[in-house]
Amino acid sequence: MMSCRCSPSPRAFLPFLYPSFSHSNGLAAAVAVGVAAKRRSSTNHAKSATRLNPTPDDYSMSSFADKAKLTVYAGAGGHGCIAFLKEAYVEEGPANGGDGGHGGNVYIQAVHGETSLHKLSRKSFVRAGRGKHGQGSSRGGPRGDDVVITVPVGTILTELSRQDPEADEAFYQKTRRQQKKAPMTQNARDREREERQAEAEAEANEEEDEADDKDREKWLLYPGVSSSEARRITLPPLPIRERLFTQPRGPLHLDLSRPTPRPILLAAGGIGGLGNPHFVSKERPRPMFATKGEDAMSMQIELELKLLADVGLVGLPNAGKSTLLRSLSNSRARVGSWAFTTLQPNIGTVVLDNNKGRPKVTSFRRQATAANPIDPYGEDDEPETELKLRTSFTIADIPGLIEGAHLDKGLGIEFLRHVERAGVLAFVIDLAAGNAVEALKALWNEVGLYAQMREDEERDRERAARIDWRAEAGTEQEEEALHTDEWWPPTKAMADYIPTPDPTGLHIAAKPWFVVATKGDLPDTQENFKELRSYLDSITDGIEPHPSGVKGAWTDNCTAIPVSAINGHGVDRVVHWTVGLLDG
Ligand SMILES: Nc1nc2c(ncn2[C@@H]2O[C@H](COP(=O)(O)OP(=O)(O)OP(=O)(O)O)[C@@H](O)[C@H]2O)c(=O)[nH]1
Numbered sequence: 001m002m003s004c005r006c007s008p009s010p011r012a013f014l015p016f017l018y019p020s021f022s023h024s025n026g027l028a029a030a031v032a033v034g035v036a037a038k039r040r041s042s043t044n045h046a047k048s049a050t051r052l053n054p055t056p057d058d059y060s061m062s063s064f065a066d067k068a069k070l071t072v073y074a075g076a077g078g079h080g081c082i083a084f085l086k087e088a089y090v091e092e093g094p095a096n097g098g099d100g101g102h103g104g105n106v107y108i109q110a111v112h113g114e115t116s117l118h119k120l121s122r123k124s125f126v127r128a129g130r131g132k133h134g135q136g137s138s139r140g141g142p143r144g145d146d147v148v149i150t151v152p153v154g155t156i157l158t159e160l161s162r163q164d165p166e167a168d169e170a171f172y173q174k175t176r177r178q179q180k181k182a183p184m185t186q187n188a189r190d191r192e193r194e195e196r197q198a199e200a201e202a203e204a205n206e207e208e209d210e211a212d213d214k215d216r217e218k219w220l221l222y223p224g225v226s227s228s229e230a231r232r233i234t235l236p237p238l239p240i241r242e243r244l245f246t247q248p249r250g251p252l253h254l255d256l257s258r259p260t261p262r263p264i265l266l267a268a269g270g271i272g273g274l275g276n277p278h279f280v281s282k283e284r285p286r287p288m289f290a291t292k293g294e295d296a297m298s299m300q301i302e303l304e305l306k307l308l309a310d311v312g313l314v315g316l317p318n319a320g321k322s323t324l325l326r327s328l329s330n331s332r333a334r335v336g337s338w339a340f341t342t343l344q345p346n347i348g349t350v351v352l353d354n355n356k357g358r359p360k361v362t363s364f365r366r367q368a369t370a371a372n373p374i375d376p377y378g379e380d381d382e383p384e385t386e387l388k389l390r391t392s393f394t395i396a397d398i399p400g401l402i403e404g405a406h407l408d409k410g411l412g413i414e415f416l417r418h419v420e421r422a423g424v425l426a427f428v429i430d431l432a433a434g435n436a437v438e439a440l441k442a443l444w445n446e447v448g449l450y451a452q453m454r455e456d457e458e459r460d461r462e463r464a465a466r467i468d469w470r471a472e473a474g475t476e477q478e479e480e481a482l483h484t485d486e487w488w489p490p491t492k493a494m495a496d497y498i499p500t501p502d503p504t505g506l507h508i509a510a511k512p513w514f515v516v517a518t519k520g521d522l523p524d525t526q527e528n529f530k531e532l533r534s535y536l537d538s539i540t541d542g543i544e545p546h547p548s549g550v551k552g553a554w555t556d557n558c559t560a561i562p563v564s565a566i567n568g569h570g571v572d573r574v575v576h577w578t579v580g581l582l583d584g
């Protein structure tokens with residue numbers, strides 16, 4: 001049996017959270033001195049294992065991945081069929097080849113319940129089903145199966161590149177038409193030009209042949225047709241057809257920060273080919289050809305998950321973040337008395353009234369109204385919202401930051417992107433591990449540098465998006481397409497649009513924040529706390545600048561809450577304070 005290493009009374013652990021005990025009670029003071037003598041580090045692993053002071057192997061393992069790169073393939077269309085009715089006494093039956101089925105689509109949907117991209121990160125591609133070929137007796141091929149990629153809420157999709165045979169074809173046809181028009185505008189009197197025209201025509205003829213060959217590739221001929229017969233067959237012009245679903249224009253950038261009620265189309269399936277009955281005419285009662293199905297389009301995408309928690313815990317390694325998360329929620333985050341115990345982010349849910357003694361906190365959150373549930377393309381910046389009673393909030397605990405994290409020291413600052421979207425930041429500072437003010441400044445410095453880096457990246461991305469590579473950009477066709485295409489909002493005319501950049505770092509520094517001064521049970525921490533609190537007061541009063549140095553940052557009410565997470569003391573104040581900040 002394990003010996004009880006717990007102090008019999010909480011007083012010994014709380015020299016300043018409950019200062020009256022340590023001063024009025026001589027015994028408690030003596031115990032506190034004893035504890036101080038035993039303490040080598042600021043950690044507390046000399047106590048018996050409890051839920052808040054677990055053994056390092058008492059944690060729930062979760063597979064977590066926050067990035068995935070995938071190639072998505074839409075389904076290709078099935079080929080049309082060349083068939084004729086065969087019946088007794090009907091010698092040459094009419095054409096009855098069925099059409100090919102359309103290819104399946106690839107969709108993406110953000111859902112609650114998914115928490116990680118780990119399943120997708122193990123895949124390199126996602127493929128929708130291809131349309132089946134048409135068959136005789138006018139049997140059309142069934143459509144290919146659609147695929148829905150489900151991702152956690154908070155995923156950002158960025159399109160890296162795409163191969164779209166239909167867009168390539170449209171581009172090719174367009175350049176062909178332009179080349180055909182060009183000779184007509186030649187000046188007939190200019191001999192030199194005439195010569196060049198002749199040359200151009202010869203070239204054009206060659207190209208025409210090539211084009212014919214290209215068009216021929218899109219046809220299927222009856223297998224019984226010999227090659228000499230095949231050459232003699234005159235094929236009708238290729239029918240102009242549209243995909244069943246309109247392919248959204250690229251490059252896509254979707255911020256799935258809310259659940260999407262319906263899947264969003266990423267890659268539209270190819271069109272199925274036409275069976276031979278479509279080409280029956282007076283002159284050609286038995287067409288020996290059908291069209292092939294369209295090749296599938298493919299797209300390379302990058303998925304990046306930014307966890308969507310209401311509160312983000314930021315702290316140095318070993319500060320006590322995971323213990324705090326455990327004390328606030330049912331989380332089973334790993335706790336250990338060494339740096340970098342936490343290697344992957346943990347999310348915990350704080351239930352506001354769990355009927356287990358936590359005082360009921362009434363809080364309201366804004367959420368999109370049912371009438372205006374989601375705008376997946378981020379066009380609608382200010383969706384209509386309604387107030388809903390908040391029953392819980394979520395906290396993200398991430399690996400500890402060290403000084404120089406922006407230089408990729410420690411685990412780097414990659415994980416900060418998970419707290420970047422949090423409504424409130426809570427800086428967890430170990431009162432027993434050196435000067436708390438210095439620790440807070442160091443943390444804010446790293447957060448500020450990270451914010452700058454992200455803003456630079458974002459600006460580069462926007463700049464790249466401003467270059468419109470499409471062939472039809474700014475032309476009549478584009479205008480037309482914009483009006484007929486209801487699904488996809490018009491692309492922003494970016495060339496003359498220069499976004500006014502936010503002051504550097506402000507998107508994080510503008511968030512409300514507070515400090516959780518933890519390990520308050522350890523002795524000699526009171527002075528440190530006092531200094532921290534007076535520093536925070538002077539920030540609120542405008543005497544000291546914001547610790548990140550960013551101008552215009554949030555300094556409305558900077559405070560520090562002393563807690564002893566390991567004993568669960570003071571954590572209710574953290575809940576109340578957080579809710580106050582979240583409600584704004
Ligand atoms: N005395 C005391 N010890 C604490 C308290 N909170 C955490 N600890 C101890 O501090 C050590 C580190 O705690 P963790 O919660 O793992 O710290 P962390 O910030 O998550 O660490 P990393 O994940 O490595 O960044 C553990 O040994 C805890 O038992 C506290 O309030 N009082």
Ligand SMILES: [Mg+2]
Pocket residue numbers: 321322323334335341342397398399
């Ligand atoms: Mg941890």
